Amino acid sequence: MRVMIAGGGTAGHINPGIAIAQHIKSRSNSAEIIFVGTQRGLESKLIPREGFELKFIKVRGFKRKLTLENFKTLKELFQGILQARRLIREFKPDIVIGTGGYVCGPVLFMASRMKIPTLIHEQNAFPGVTNKLLSRYVDAVAVSFREAEQYFIRAKRLIYTGNPVRSEMLKADRVSSRKKLGISSGTSLVVIAGGSQGAAKINNAVVDMLSGGYRLKNCQIIFATGNLNYEKITKQLEKVELPSVKIVPYIYDMADTMAAADLMVNRGGAITASELTVLGVPSIIIPLPHAAENHQEYNARALEKQGAAVVILEKDLSGEVLYNHIEAILKDTKKLRAMAANSKSLGISDAAERLYEVVEELTGKKRHYR
Secondary structure, eight states: OEEEEEOOSSHHHHHHHHHHHHHHHHHOTTOEEEEEEOTTSTHHHHHHHTTOEEEEOOOOOOOSSOOHHHHHHHHHHHHHHHHHHHHHHHHOOSEEEEOSSTTHHHHHHHHHHTTOOEEEEEOSSSOOHHHHHHTTTSSEEEESSGGGGGGOTTOSOEEEOOOOOOHHHHHOOHHHHHHHHTOOTTOEEEEEEOOTTOOHHHHHHHHHHHHTTOOOTTEEEEEEOOTTTHHHHHHHTTTSOOTTEEEESOOSOHHHHHHHOSEEEEOOOHHHHHHHHHHTOOEEEOOOTTSGGGHHHHHHHHHHHTTSEEEOOGGGOOHHHHHHHHHHHHHOHHHHHHHHHHHHHHOOTTHHHHHHHHHHHHTTSSOOOO
């Protein structure tokens, strides 16, 4: 099987593609896989690190208003289409998979024109512009949230697969993870993480909460500041007694940390949401307000609607607000257990296998997948 995967720009588009590729290789070791991306995207760093071949084409997104830049973008789009056609002719893929980002446009469009089986994987509850435009041309669209289905009414075929998550998330166990982190049975663990680079508004609210004398009883907090903010925040809090708070720049063992948590405070990225639900962890989600198409709030609201999360908009965030939400959830053990159960009910642990079965079917190697 020869598989071409197009996707890039952000880790949210790239990591699902890597997870799909890794699962295909685990099921079919002879499979040949190449990725297509752009040189300026994050894929240029992440994909080679995982040992996969990466080819580049020229493409970038249009500005929302009429500018001269859009004429350059249009020129690059035509170049990208021609480059995509050349790559497809050279590699001769059995299937082309798109995981989101501008690079998917030329590659998936050209593959569909060349009658090669095509599949889009949409990670978010509110799809990106490129995936919505492509949905009418490709053979199948796989969604990760039921809420996304309404935006693909012109798709030839729609499949609910969920987001593939890292294998270590699937193996993580709450009991052993809490033991590894030294969390006693009578102690709640709250994990606050705004992302690898941190989130200024979340960090400020946590600093206000901790320096303002707000304390959670029988609770340990792990606060990941982001690498860029660690020194600044530790200096801000150096005179505050925080025996139950562990401040770190980054959480390297997120699987064990998340599995051990009673409550997570985090952004609303699709992969984070999928990892939370696979592990059955309740969350307070603070969506990134400037995310494309406001997709993080859509993801967050999908979990909130099912009783798995509470959403705080960044404009409403403060140390006091954050403390009140955390305390209210931890104090109401019945609600906390219900949130955990609701979160777990939304988790799809076999998303990668579901996607693999769709790939097999589209390439004619398997019966129809339901």
